[in-house]
Amino acid sequence: MSTPLSLSGLDLPRRNGELVFDAPWQSTVFGLAAAVIDNAFGGDREPFRQQLVKAIAAEPGRPYWESWTAALEALVETLPERPVP
Amino acid sequence: MSESGHHPAPLSPVERRVAALEALLTERGLVPEGFIEEITRRYESEIGPLNGAKVVARAWVDPGYKERLLTDGTAAIAELGFGGPEGDHMVVVENTPAVHNVIVCTLCSCYPWPVLGLPPSWYKDPPYRARMVREPRTLLAEMGCPLPGDVEIRVWDSSAEVRYLVLPQRPAGTAGMTEAELAGLVTRDSMIGVARL
Numbered sequence: 001m002s003t004p005l006s007l008s009g010l011d012l013p014r015r016n017g018e019l020v021f022d023a024p025w026q027s028t029v030f031g032l033a034a035a036v037i038d039n040a041f042g043g044d045r046e047p048f049r050q051q052l053v054k055a056i057a058a059e060p061g062r063p064y065w066e067s068w069t070a071a072l073e074a075l076v077e078t079l080p081e082r083p084v085p
Numbered sequence: 086m087s088e089s090g091h092h093p094a095p096l097s098p099v100e101r102r103v104a105a106l107e108a109l110l111t112e113r114g115l116v117p118e119g120f121i122e123e124i125t126r127r128y129e130s131e132i133g134p135l136n137g138a139k140v141v142a143r144a145w146v147d148p149g150y151k152e153r154l155l156t157d158g159t160a161a162i163a164e165l166g167f168g169g170p171e172g173d174h175m176v177v178v179e180n181t182p183a184v185h186n187v188i189v190c191t192l193c194s195c196y197p198w199p200v201l202g203l204p205p206s207w208y209k210d211p212p213y214r215a216r217m218v219r220e221p222r223t224l225l226a227e228m229g230c231p232l233p234g235d236v237e238i239r240v241w242d243s244s245a246e247v248r249y250l251v252l253p254q255r256p257a258g259t260a261g262m263t264e265a266e267l268a269g270l271v272t273r274d275s276m277i278g279v280a281r282l
Contacts (some may be wrong), residue, residue: 015209020202025099027125029103030119030128032110032116034124039115039116040115048191056192057192064209065099069099073105
């Protein structure tokens, strides 16, 4: 089944990292979610994850980063109007 | 406002929404200067599947490490300096001649980020998420990973609590290779379980 040492065409992680975003807005919304998780939820990712699960379930065929955007919008709705100073 | 000879492409609806989020969150002081650039840079250059490949290669050459890895994935992966968000409860599942493991996240594309980076687009797509649970053997064959009928397929559905990583079988004919050379053989897809080495 396997053909060791004949691995051309596979995605070899020789170089760490790869182009993971197709457009700048995708990396922006990824970073925004990380910022909110860090700075408004003390690093707790679960509230965002729950919104993401809901967003994907609501429109299963929607592109992933668009669901991510919808999830972040929904999460932001749950924030208090003003941050605690 | 002012007319000029240079017109940037109009923003798409989702680009406008992201721009609005960025403005709002920045105004609220939740996005430190340079934060987005830094996290993007880290995911595009530091946090990727080479980390997982190093874990796999270490397990192939060091039986003690392999045992620790299969017993407490989080701690063994942290030994190599990888961990943090999205990887705090790692479970490593071992492929054998009789068992093939594959990971999926049916709900929201959870993924072991510290060792694999961000997921490939197909991992996040509905067909993969649905079909890998329903008909893994057929889907694996379609993805270029046909398995003999007597190989048991175990599908691991990631969750908020647990992130899985597949430990692929060490390829035959690699006895003389160094750990670094072995790491160079390990593919991202083999650690997801949609390819064999």
